Every structure is written in C-alpha cells, then in structure tokens.
Amino acid sequence: MVNYMTDSIAEITFAQAINRALKDAMVEDDSVICYGLGADDPLRIFSTTKDLVELYPERVFDMPTSENGMTGVGIGAALNGLRPVMTHQRLDFFLLAMDQLVNAAAKWHFMFDAKSTVPIVIRLIIGRGWGQGPTHSQHLHAWFAHIPGLKVIIPTSVNDAYHLLKQSIKDNNPVVFIEHRWLHNQKGSIDTNHKSTLSQAAVVKQGTELTLVSSSYLTVEAIRACEFLEQHDVSVELIDLRTVNPIDWPTIYTSVAKTKRVLVIDAGARTGSISGEIVAQVSEMLFDQLLAAPARMAMPDIPEPTSYSLTKDFYFGAKEIVEKIMTMLGIDIDPTQVDSLNVQGHHDIPGEYFKGPF
Amino acid sequence: MSDLKHFLQHQKTILETLYLIRDIEEGIAERYPQGKMRCPTHLSIGQEGVPAALAPLLKITDLAVSTHRAHAHYLAKGGCPKAMLAEIYGKATGCSGGRGGSMHLIDESVGFKGSTAIVGNTIPIGVGLALAQKIRQETNISVVFVGDGAIEEGVFYEAANFAALKQLPVLFVCENNLYSVYAPLSKRQPVGRKITDVVNGIGINTAIADGNNVVECYQVLSEQIQQIREGRGPRFIEFSTYRWREHCGPNYDNHIGYRTEEEYLAWKAKEPIARFEQWLADYQLMSPTDMAKIRQQIRHKINAAFEFAEVSEFPSADKLANTIYG
Numbered sequence: 001m002v003n004y005m006t007d008s009i010a011e012i013t014f015a016q017a018i019n020r021a022l023k024d025a026m027v028e029d030d031s032v033i034c035y036g037l038g039a040d041d042p043l044r045i046f047s048t049t050k051d052l053v054e055l056y057p058e059r060v061f062d063m064p065t066s067e068n069g070m071t072g073v074g075i076g077a078a079l080n081g082l083r084p085v086m087t088h089q090r091l092d093f094f095l096l097a098m099d100q101l102v103n104a105a106a107k108w109h110f111m112f113d114a115k116s117t118v119p120i121v122i123r124l125i126i127g128r129g130w131g132q133g134p135t136h137s138q139h140l141h142a143w144f145a146h147i148p149g150l151k152v153i154i155p156t157s158v159n160d161a162y163h164l165l166k167q168s169i170k171d172n173n174p175v176v177f178i179e180h181r182w183l184h185n186q187k188g189s190i191d192t193n194h195k196s197t198l199s200q201a202a203v204v205k206q207g208t209e210l211t212l213v214s215s216s217y218l219t220v221e222a223i224r225a226c227e228f229l230e231q232h233d234v235s236v237e238l239i240d241l242r243t244v245n246p247i248d249w250p251t252i253y254t255s256v257a258k259t260k261r262v263l264v265i266d267a268g269a270r271t272g273s274i275s276g277e278i279v280a281q282v283s284e285m286l287f288d289q290l291l292a293a294p295a296r297m298a299m300p301d302i303p304e305p306t307s308y309s310l311t312k313d314f315y316f317g318a319k320e321i322v323e324k325i326m327t328m329l330g331i332d333i334d335p336t337q338v339d340s341l342n343v344q345g346h347h348d349i350p351g352e353y354f355k356g357p358f
Numbered sequence: 359m360s361d362l363k364h365f366l367q368h369q370k371t372i373l374e375t376l377y378l379i380r381d382i383e384e385g386i387a388e389r390y391p392q393g394k395m396r397c398p399t400h401l402s403i404g405q406e407g408v409p410a411a412l413a414p415l416l417k418i419t420d421l422a423v424s425t426h427r428a429h430a431h432y433l434a435k436g437g438c439p440k441a442m443l444a445e446i447y448g449k450a451t452g453c454s455g456g457r458g459g460s461m462h463l464i465d466e467s468v469g470f471k472g473s474t475a476i477v478g479n480t481i482p483i484g485v486g487l488a489l490a491q492k493i494r495q496e497t498n499i500s501v502v503f504v505g506d507g508a509i510e511e512g513v514f515y516e517a518a519n520f521a522a523l524k525q526l527p528v529l530f531v532c533e534n535n536l537y538s539v540y541a542p543l544s545k546r547q548p549v550g551r552k553i554t555d556v557v558n559g560i561g562i563n564t565a566i567a568d569g570n571n572v573v574e575c576y577q578v579l580s581e582q583i584q585q586i587r588e589g590r591g592p593r594f595i596e597f598s599t600y601r602w603r604e605h606c607g608p609n610y611d612n613h614i615g616y617r618t619e620e621e622y623l624a625w626k627a628k629e630p631i632a633r634f635e636q637w638l639a640d641y642q643l644m645s646p647t648d649m650a651k652i653r654q655q656i657r658h659k660i661n662a663a664f665e666f667a668e669v670s671e672f673p674s675a676d677k678l679a680n681t682i683y684g
Contacts, residue, residue: 033493058493064523069482069516076486076500079471080421082493099513103476104483109684112464112472113455117684148682172684 009192015184017158018048018123021165022085026056029083032169033059035070036087036123043357045087046125046184067093071100071122075108075174078120083169091124091178092135105174106149117172121165126180126267128217128315129348130358133306139267139299141215142274144176145245151198152245154178156219158188160242163196171198180217180267181358182350201248203255207237210261210325213252213278215241218265224318228341229325232333236325244274249281256282260291261328265321270298292328297321311348317341365576368414369643370652372572375410376631377656379430382439385660386429386446387608394668395446397459398475402430404570404602407630408533409434411575412501415583421469421487422501423480426461427601428473431503436468439663449670456673477538478504478511481530485517488526488592499527499586507538509553510546515560518592522561525591529583530562532596533569539605540616557594569597570625572634600625 009020026032038045040053040062053060063070067088074084088094094101101122108118127136144152151173155161161179168175175198196202204219205226214222219240226236237255241247256262262282266275275296282294297316305311319341326333345352383401390399402409405427413434416422424431432442438453445452446460454462461475471487474480484502491498508514509532521528532553536543547553554564563585567578575597582593602622604611612619638644 064516064519066516066520069485069513069520072479072482072513072517073486073489073520076423076471076483076488077490077493078486079483080487080490082490099476099479100482103479104474108472110678110681111454111458111462111474113453113457114681114684115454115464115466116471151683 009190011187011189012158013184014158014161014179014186014188015046015048017162017188017190018165018179019050020190021162021169022049022052023055025085025166025169026052026059029169031081032083032085033077034085034087035061035063036089037063037065038089039063039087045089046181046357048184049087067096068100071097072104074120074122075100075105075118078118079108079116083119083121085121085123085169087123087125089125090136091126091140092138094122094124101150101174101176102147106147109173110149118174119172121168121175121177123177123179126178126216127358128180128182128304129311129350130354131306131308131348132304132358134303137304139269141178141244142268142272142277145247145274147245149174150245151175151243152178153198153243154216155242156183156216156240157202158186159191159194160196160202162190164198164242167198178216182217183220185350185353186220196242199243199246199248201242201251202240203237203251204240205236205238207235207259209235209259209329210263211237211239211252211255211259212321212325213239213241213262213264215244215274216267218267221317222265222321224341225321225325228318228322234325234329234331241274247274247278252278252282253285256286257289260289262290262294263321263324263328264294264296266296266298268298269301270296271301273298295324295328297324308348317343364580366643368576369638371414372410372576373634373638373644373649373652374656375413375434376406376572376634377653378439378660379406379409379433380631381653381657382433382443382660382663383429385664387603389664390608395460396448397446397461398426398606399446399460399608400427400606401601401603401608402427404625404629405533405535405599406430407572407599407634408531408569408575408597410630411572412531412579415576415579416501417498418468419498420501421471421484421491421498422503423471423484423487424463424473424503425477425480425505425508426473426475427505428461428463428503432463432465432470432473435465435470437463437465437470439660440666441465443663443667444670447667447670448672449667450673451666451670478508478513481508481511481514482517482520485521485526485528488521488528489524492524492526497587499529499583501529501531504530504532505538506532506534506536506543506553507546509556510538518557518560518562518594521592525589527586527589528592529586530557530592530594532594533599534596535599535601537601537605537617542616553596554594562592562594564594564596566596566598569599570628570630570633572630573637602626
C-alpha cells in the first residue's frame with residue numbers, strides 16, 4: 001500500500017485533498033467508516049470519496065435517503081467505537097437531521113456527564129450559482145456554531161482541507177465540516193510539516209492598517225482584495241477563521257489590537273451571523289482601541305434566487321470588499337482600477353471549467 | 359414451555375426486576391410531592407412486565423437505548439439504582455452528574471447507552487450501535503425501546519429501513535400503552551391497522567405479546583433474541599401494556615377525561631406482578647414466603663438507594679463549561 005504520509009504533496013485540488021484525508025484516515029484507523037448518498041456511486045461525491053469503497057468495501061457505503069435517521073445511525077456507531085464520516089452533497093439536505101445533530105450528537109457528552117463521546121464528522125457541501133437557488137446554497141455555518149458541543153470547521157485552503165478533515169476525524173466530538181463547492185477545484189499543496197489545528201484561525205497575510213476576517217470561499221475573494229490593496233500601498237491583515245465553533249478569539253483580538261480596525265465578511269445572512277458576533281465581541285473587548293467602527297459585509301436577509309439575472313448582483317466579491325475598506329480607511333483609488341476586480345465572464349460560476357456536476 | 363430449564367434459572371431475576379421497578383417507582387411517586395426530585399419524571403408502574411422478562415435474556419455486553427420513560431429499562435439492563443435516584447434528585451452522584459435528570463439515564467458499565475427525552479431520538483442511535491456490532495461481527499445485540507407514539511415518527515421508518523437493509527442485530531421493543539400523553543391510538547393511527555403490519559411491510563419480522571403476561575413476554579423475547587443472535591436480522595415485538603399513572607408525574611389522572619376509571623381498573627386487574635406471582639405459586643416454582651422474602655430484600659436495597667440520593671451532594675457548576683467537548 002502506498003504510504004501517503006511521508007511527503008508533502010504539491011498541486012492537488014481541494015477535492016483531492018479531502019479524498020486524501022479520508023483515505024489516510026481510513027488507512028490509519030480501522031474504526032473510520034465513510035457513508036453518504038453517492039459515497040460509492042460513479043461520481044463519488046465530486047470525487048471526494050474516490051477509491052474508498054475499493055479499499056474498504058465493508059466500511060464505505062451509500063445510504064438510504066434518510067438524513068435524520070442516518071445521522072442517528074452514525075451517532076450510535078460512534079458511541080459504539082466507530083468513527084463515522086457522513087457526507088451530504090448539499091448542506092441544505094442535512095437540515096432534515098437537526099434533531100439528531102442538536103438533541104443527540106451535540107448534547108451527549110455534556111448531558112451524560114462526560115461518560116461517552118460522539119466522534120462523528122458530518123461533511124456538508126455548500127452550493128452557489130448555476131441556479132442553485134433558495135434550498136441548495138444556504139451558508140448556515142452560524143446556525144451550527146450556535147450549538148454548544150459542536151465543532152464547526154469551514155476551511156479554505158487545500159492544506160487546511162486535508163489537515164483539518166484528518167483532525168476532525170481524530171477528534172472525539174461531533175464535527176460539522178463545511179466545504180464550499182466553489183473551492184473543490186482550487187489548487188494548492190499539502191504541507192505535511194505545516195499542520196493546521198482545529199480551533200485555530202489562520203493569519204493568511206500580515207498587515208497593519210485593518211484586519212479583514214473571512215472564511216471559506218470568501219477568503220478567495222479577500223485574498224484578491226488584499227493583493228490589489230497591497231499594490232496601492234494599503235496594508236491589510238487577513239484572518240481566515242477556519243473554525244467558527246469555537247472561534248479563535250485570541251488571534252482576532254491580537255490582530256485588531258494591532259490594526260485598530262476590523263471588517264468581517266460573511267457568506268451567511270446578516271441577521272444572527274458569525275460576522276455580527278465577531279463585530280459584537282470586538283466592540284465589547286477592544287472598543288477603546290478602535291479607530292473606526294467595526295464593520296461587516298454579509299449576505300442580505302434574502303434567500304438566494306435561482307435566475308441568472310437575479311443572482312447577477314447578489315453576492316459581493318473582491319471589488320466590493322476593496323470599496324468597503326477604502327471607505328473605512330478614507331482613501332481613494334482610481335475607480336477604473338477598482339473595477340478591474342470585477343470577474344470577467346459569467347457571474348454564476350467560479351470559472352469556465354465549471355461545467356458540472358454542480 | 360419449550361425452554362423451561364432456562365426459565366427456571368431466570369425466574370428469580372425476573373421477579374426481582376419486577377419488584378425493583380415497581381417499588382422504586384412507587385417510592386418516587388410517594389416522595390415526589392416533597393419537591394426534591396425537581397425534573398419531569400415518567401413512571402413505568404404497570405409496565406414492568408416487558409423489561410423484567412427481558413432482564414435475564416440480555417448479556418452485559420448487549421446494548422440498549424431508551425426514551426423519556428426509561429427507569430424500567432435502565433433497571434432491567436442492570437443500571438445502578440442508586441445512581442438513577444441520585445440523578446432524579448439532581449445530585450453529583452447521579453448517573454449523569456445531575457445534567458440529565460429522570461429522562462437522561464446512562465450506565466455504560468452494563469451497556470445501557472442512554473435514554474433521551476425526544477420521542478424517536480434514540481431509535482437510529484440504537485440501530486447505529488448495532489451497525490458497529492455487525493461490522494465487528496459480534497454476537498451482541500442492541501435493544502431499542504420505543505412506545506406506540508414513536509411509531510409515528512419519521513425517524514422510526516428511516517432507522518427500521520436501514521436495520522432491515524443491513525440485517526442488523528437490533529431488537530425493537532415496542533411497549534404499546536395506548537396513549538401518547540393524552541392522545542389515544544385512535545386519534546393517531548388508523549383504527550384497525552396493526553403496528554406490526556406496518557413494520558412487516560418494512561421488511562422486519564415481528565411478533566406480538568401480552569406485555570402484562572411475563573411468561574409470554576419471556577417466551578417471545580427468548581425466541582426472537584435467539585434469532586437475532588444467529589444473524590437473522592432485526593426483530594420487532596409489540597407488547598400491549600398500560601401505564602397506571604399520569605403521563606408525567608406521580609399522580610393518577612383518570613378523572614381528567616381522556617380515559618376512564620373502568621379502563622384503568624380493567625388493566626390493573628391484569629397487572630404483571632400479581633399474575634406472575636400467581637403463576638409461580640400455581641406451578642409451585644416458588645413459595646409466597648420466598649417471594650415475600652425477595653421483595654423485602656429489594657425494598658431494603660431501594661430504601662438504601664433513596665437514602666444515598668438524599669444525602670449525596672449537589673454537583674458544582676464549576677465543571678459545566680469544561681465538559682462541552684470531550
């Protein structure tokens with residue numbers, strides 16, 4: 001068998017990193033099982049479960065279309081010595097399983113006085129664009145973060161996808177692991193020496209004038225925004241949250257105490273969002289040190305529509321982030337240059353390569 | 359009886375379990391008005407027959423999950439009575455350290471994996487326990503206790519379907535006590551349709567038994583459990599029974615209008631303990647004197663357990679935030 005563990009791996013996609021993490025976890029630990037709708041079908045959940053059933057036919061299986069029941073099955077299996085990884089091709093499908101997630105998985109350890117643990121990982125994939133519409137595109141990380149007892153991981157980079165999934169599987173707690181579909185084809189590398197750890201945000205880029213806090217796919221837009229601003233001598237510190245329960249407050253406070261300004265961007269609906277929570281906490285903890293009111297950009301309190309025309313201006317990206325930061329810092333940059341940040345081509349796909357499955 | 363020899367070995371355990379459940383529950387009902395057991399409490403009085411018959415048929419390595427009305431199941435699986443009562447009193451020595459109360463019981467040392475307060479919640483969890491047993495090729499089984507109300511939950515069908523699909527070693531024990539809180543079966547399920555017909559339709563073999571006839575319960579359970587252990591897939595048994603007191607709490611509530619005193623008295627006349635005692639006496643398997651002696655011993659044990667719960671300390675809140683994650 002190939003030893004996956006020795007070398008760093010260059011140039012693989014986010015989806016391949018997920019697949020690699022699953023394989024490595026199953027090689028290392030017999031108790032890891034992997035199931036979900038499509039886990040062993042021809043497409044293998046956007047290739048993330050590729051080769052697994054061939055390696056471990058007893059431990060990898062498709063499942064009945066029973067999201068709630070199968071979450072409970074995973075919880076029971078976890079209570080009896082297994083480490084299940086369940087995957088849903090859309091986060092929205094998993095909403096059928098809130099009783100099992102909230103009343104059982106999240107509570108079990110606490111409610112039974114730490115007598116047992118529920119080491120289950122639930123992979124949820126968020127869709128966007130190509131008419132995903134109101135029930136295939138919900139960014140509900142704040143919902144899950146609201147439940148004590150869950151860990152909620154929302155990675156951006158290929159390296160984080162690999163390490164954080166492996167650590168989620170090793171963790172003794174129920175983990176909701178959220179993958180943005182538009183990240184699956186992002187390329188990157190796995191650095192076996194540079195392990196990301198659960199519950200720790202990443203400082204993606206150092207800066208001095210403003211702290212930009214982001215997560216998941218929006219971090220891709222944030223990186224573009226930061227690179228543009230750097231060319232115009234604006235120094236932004238970028239934090240990728242990676243985990244939204246628990247939130248890594250020390251990393252945020254340290255950065256904001258340095259930059260004295262914070263902007264939080266969030267793909268979730270504005271009301272009750274993670275961005276709102278971060279703005280509130282920073283205001284409470286660092287109010288005296290701030291040079292500007294903490295700000296956030298989040299999605300409107302409106303479901304994502306389906307039509308190509310209705311989604312045209314629905315999401316914000318690098319351009320809008322740059323404009324917001326310019327306002328916060330009171331600076332001007334030539335608008336035609338800012339406009340160059342607009343994505344060319346169709347707005348509802350991450351790139352021309354994206355031709356399905358969606 | 360086909361397996362009389364085994365039964366003779368088990369009759370004492372069954373009788374002890376019947377007494378233990380009944381007398382602990384009566385003890386709770388008697389003390390509940392003192393206001394020291396400050397949590398919703400669902401008593402099993404009248405429904406002791408099924409868990410008592412099951413008690414000697416389960417191995418310590420078998421697993422079980424249960425519902426809001428779990429005292430009898432916990433005790434029948436061998437759960438510690440002291441830890442259960444201390445839990446209901448909210449004490450640090452409680453089986454869940456005072457975090458769970460009457461509806462959240464656990465005793466990992468005997469394979470009682472947990473009871474929870476949401477109807478249907480533990481059904482798929484019990485099936486998941488069995489999935490792990492099957493993957494490890496064990497001969498242990500998992501018992502899922504449900505009531506007639508849980509059959510109306512969607513998750514029952516999801517879990518039962520998966521148990522049938524994978525032929526998992528699950529025993530569904532359905533105690534049909536005719537009521538979901540105050541709603542009779544006739545308001546909830548089509549009259550004339552049998553629960554076992556529905557379950558058969560899913561592809562699970564079923565059986566029915568009089569849940570107040572302990573000997574019959576034992577025979578049916580013994581046979582079905584044997585089949586599960588032989589790897590022949592899940593089984594579902596529906597037992598007819600009746601709770602004597604209110605849905606939640608220590609009182610009788612036959613006067614409030616959802617059922618009649620006559621119905622209650624008719625069921626009380628068929629109560630499991632007296633019938634079993636009579637049966638043991640009729641077949642001269644145990645003398646009334648010996649039975650009285652056993653009950654006396656059980657009552658001593660119960661009194662000691664109440665004493666333990668009363669004198670135990672309340673838990674400290676210091677550790678709450680540190681046990682969110684394991």
